[in-house]
Amino acid sequence: MYVSSGAVRLSQGRERPLTVHHLNQLLLVCSIVLLVAVAAVRISSRSGLPSLLVYLGIGIALGQDGLGDIHFDNAELTQVIGYAALVVILAEGGLGTKWTEVRPILPAAAALALAGVAVSVGVTASAAHFLVGLEWRQALIIGAVVSSTDAAAVFSVLRKIPLPARVTGALEAESGFNDAPVVILVVAFSSAGPVEHWYVLVGEILLELAIGAAIGVAVGWLGAWGLRHVALPASGLYPIAVMAIAIAAYAAGAMAHGSGFLAVYLASMVLGNAKLPHWPATRGFAEGLGWIAQIGMFVLLGLLVAPHELGDHIVPALVIGLALTVVARPLSVVVCLTPFRVPWQEQTLMSWAGLRGAVPIILATIPMVQGVAGSERVFNIVFVLVVVYTLVQGPTLPWLARKLRLGADSAADLGIESAPLERLRGHLLSVAVPAGSRMHGVEVAELRLPAGAAVTLVVRDGTSFVPLPSTVLRRGDELLVVATDPVRDAAERRLRAVGRGGKLAGWLGADGPRTER
Template identity: 35%
Template sequence: MIPMLILAATVLLLCVFSSKLLYRFGIPALLIFLVLGMLFGSDGIAGIQFDNYSLVETVSSFCLIFIMFYGGFGTNWKTAKPVIAPSIWLATAGVVITALLVGWFSWIVLKTTLLEGMLVGAVVASTDAASVFSILRSRKLNLKGGLASMLEVESGSNDPIAYMLTIAVLTMMSTNGETSIVSMVAMQLIFGAGVGFALAFLSIFILKRINFEIEGLYTIYVVAIVVLGYALCQQIGGNGYLCVYIMGIMLGNTKIKYKRTLVHFFDGLSWIMQMILFFMLGLLSFPSQIPAIIVPAVLISLFLIFVARPAAVFGILSWFKFPTKEKLFVSWVGMRGAASIVFAIFALTFGVGIKNDVFHIVFFVALFSVAVQGTLTPLLAKKLKLVEKDNSVFKTFTDYQDEAEMHLIEVTIDTRNPWNGRTLNEANIPEGILVVMIKRDGQSIVPNGSTLLLTGDVLVLSGENFDGIPL
């Protein structure tokens, strides 16, 4: 037990410090953590023997719950709304087009069976949100024309569609067409969206009206409701990943208590989940087996980058009259990542006969994509003159805080003040306003959430905008 804890702590520390060293160069966290996993794996320096695909599937599914939830939670709806239509089309029709083209290529050129080719296409069809977020944030890459928001929404919302396609193809491979794919897809979408919206509305109602007294309980409540949403969806045949993404969008763009605390908590939790997921996937791989699949993997990678992704992007964004240089850039930023590798593991544990080494093919495609596309993305953005210097890319995330001047004001609590007789938690003080100090009977009190506000109290408030404050 103790050696395992030491190893786990060492791995996390290596992930943290390696990210610190390489983050500034725009190298996505995915690549760093995957490579570390490979170094610790069977063919690596540490030589840890690990090939438990079932365990990885279970842990990966759990990690993806919070990664996808935070993908929605961290998206700023106000900045994303103007580009929501092309984003959704890319996340849905774009994924389908990409999957079909790669599936056709695998069938015709690489001589796989039709269904196995379509399986490869479905698995690699979605783009990786973690890599996109990492590059935009680390290089402070704000893009013109709402491109940053469009890429964030697309990459954050297209994994559920790719997952649905993967399960659909696997179902056809296992039942020979006896199961209705149309009804299965309909159930995934209807139940996934339905449970997601219902639980999000319920959670918002509870978070706005119920006081849990202890600040930490709010994060525990949201964690529980996210896990419940995913589990309920999966139980009734819905798309759990779609459910938690919708919940993330709604909760992340609603004014609720301790919003900043929730953002910071889920940001840290998402990073831990990414470290565990990416490292474990690297640990599961066998680099010695990659030479055997290098030719088909390289061909699929090149076809995906230069044919399938551009065909999907140009075919969809042409309807929205995007300039050619913007379509070129969006085509290039379609990086594959951890979700594709996880879906490949789903295929291996589904119980269908697969002739090709799909796991290592997809693993290489993801590595190649992140290493080449991820590294060259900042350079391409500058060459196409798509970088906007006057604004910050962080405005596209809900945890962005503008560098505005802070002000202090004093508010006296009288008998007519709606805060009178309430605790700070119950007072529903607007987000962004901090009660720095309370002056009471000649004394200064440093308040907390349970501090009761009394007649005659003088509150010292800090903030940028005091609209809604009862003066």
């Protein structure tokens, strides 16, 4: 079977439009691929093999050189689907980004996403031209493509490693910010005409970033305000509304000739820090969509690549990847972070944590769609580079963090879900006490919730009961707290403070004991 856009070509060479029978086949194949990919996550977590490589392997196995014998070569369709998947991944990443972690390191992250990308593009392109022999146009395209850290890889890997908040916040913000300037650079280098003066290109990048940032923040703020003041009739509507607002930010930013990628990330970050109702359900929904986007994107990229054509591109990919990993990335980190007095241990880890994934491969389809000479070679080099250096960098990050003694030892945070009680002008907070929380052993009276908030029910070992002031809370308990609208935020802050600092949180500050994260 030959898969092309809009039709299925049979062995006789005739083309027939898609029918219900073809839909049934497609649904069966997609469901099997998803199940295999879900099982592969478990295998990759045990073996340390990055899951994105497993997904790429599934696509290759289904492709023309594999068992599936599916011939797929539509770079334009891959680019469109890849963009859509990247929007979902950035939305999921923005929803999980904590503003308290990003705010102190925001200038440094912005420097990495702008000046750091410029340094990385220059060094990598020079290596591709002088060491590999690529023409300057191809070298600049490769330099721009691989200079973007992959949001999916960073979000999935870093959140499994207990790192200081400054490191995690900087890397997550950088991966969310740097897609925008890199896309602009790749499109400019792939255009038919000559590249404009550098200052014109820089001005265009800054203008698009400014438009995207303004639209993203505005859409996110308006969406959060609306969701907090309008009680929807079903809790399942909140996740759908949040994702729709985030995607609308991307579309609005792109249609306004701004950076849609920056818009969706900032809008999602605003929504993620707005304390919306039914937040755990929204996070779970967004995480599921993010997984589907990653699986679909990597499998499609695996289908697009032809493994039998990669042999001649292994050495150039290794040389360019070595220049990127050993020279370009560390140099950009040192140049951008030294003025902010970031310790050398954190700079070392961030130099090694410049993870690449599907984003560079998707960006490598842009010159293919534009018909740039040698674009197939660029795509193959980028594909090999991503696979090899993901195998090297991803599994070694935890080991490097331990060697650099960069760890975060902090009490487990509470999971608090809020449901609005519109007619009562109040909120019902569902508070889960996790295993590491210092709320264990605290009496209900010692919570000292503000007036207008009270613990109304405790669920313990499947049994619910109304607590007394002397009831001692335990790990695994779930509390139902009713709070009036004016004290809702104060009640949540107090609960989190007790979760971090225990019954002495009042003497240790509003947020409990201060720990180095």
